[in-house]
Amino acid sequence: MRMALDQAQAAADAGEVPVGAILVDPTSGKVVATGANGPIGAHDPTAHAEIVAMRRGATALENYRLTGLTLYVTLEPCAMCAGAISHARIGRVVWAADDPKGGAVVHGPRLFEQPTCHWRPATDSGLLAEEASALLRSFFRQRRGTAPVRAR
Secondary structure (H helix, E strand, O other), X not given: OHHHHHHHHHHHHOOOOOOEEEEEEOOOOEEEEEEEOOHHHHOOOOOOHHHHHXXXXXXXXXXXXXXXXXXXXXXXXXXXXXXXXXXHOEOEEEEEEOOOOOOOOOOXXXXXXXXXXXXXXXXXXXXXXXXXXXXXXXXXXXXHOOOOOOOO
């Protein structure tokens, strides 16, 4: 998750919402792919960190199925990303911060619980949640111009 937080920071540094993702082979421990949120820079509404990591992973493995891999992401996946996770057959999804407004795993539509969901990965949450949440809060405070003024 620490690597996913690094990806989230890279997204923030680029002016994107700070979300990062890492795709890992749990058998070998090898990082298969990384992804940072990038819809603004890529001019692509689907360039969420999870999608970026899955695209890169599928290319690296030359397979659209990512069965058995673990996806670490700094924020609970949205409906689009949860759908893609299911289609890719990701084995496990671990996220840091819950997203009560836009999340779709334990919030909103709870996509993996729907009878029409063909693949349900194992899920876990809360790993480094406070750090991920703090990064998001700081990013949005700065965008709104409400960041606290620091003394020099």
